[in-house]
Amino acid sequence: MAFWKVCFLMWQLIGLGLATDGPAPPFELREFEELRQASCPYLYQEYGNSCYRVFTNQKTQNEAEADCGLEERPSGQGHLVSILSQQENEFVTDLWYSTNPPNTGDTAWIGLSDTNGSDNIGFIWSDGNFRFYTNWVESQPIKDKKCAFLRGGFWTTEYCERKMPYICKVPL
Structure with a gap:
């Protein structure tokens, strides 16, 4: 959608739009709604x-x-980040280090855990994605630590009750 269309739609939505007796706009408000739905929520990175x-x-x-x-x-609904490649x-590592304030x-938590209690299934992503790609630190995962987090671009495990920052992922 052209920039001027978005501006015009915003103008209409805040009440400064065309008079009711003027010509109809050459597009539908539906186009604006589709554009809004196809973009990331505020403060999210695509x-x-x-x-x-x-x-x-x-x-x-x-x-988290x-x-x-x-x-x-x-x-769809948001989840802790699943990392599939x-x-x-x-990208997630760069995002973490570019937005992570000092101290x-x-x-940061990622959405990988083994909280189902079955060693047969192992670690699964909270959003239901399959785990084809892994990036574990050597000697990980540790059997009694059931939740995964990101550190330095690699994954390691920790007790799920530990508190730390986290990264969310939402489908576009």
Whole structure:
């Protein structure tokens, strides 16, 4: 949609639009709604078909997952970040370090956990994606630590009750 259309629609939406007896605009308000739905929520960064945001407030992994779930889009609900490729891992790592303020540590929850209690299934992503790609630190995961976090671009495990910053991912 052209820039002028977006401006015109914004103008109409805040009440400064065309008089009711003027000509109809050459497009539908539906186009504006489609544009709004196809963009990332405020403070989220777009990458591929998803939107990402770093939260520096500290929560347990379950609390962080619930917080990410508050962001709902027409295309789906938010979750702790699932990392499905090396390129996405690099993007998430860069996002973490570019938005992480000093003194908040160098770790952030990701949406990978083994909280189902079954060693047969192993670690799964909270958003239901399959785990084809992994980037574990050597000697990880540790069997009794069931939740994963990002540190220096690699994944490691921790007790799920530990509080740390987190990264959310929402489908675009």
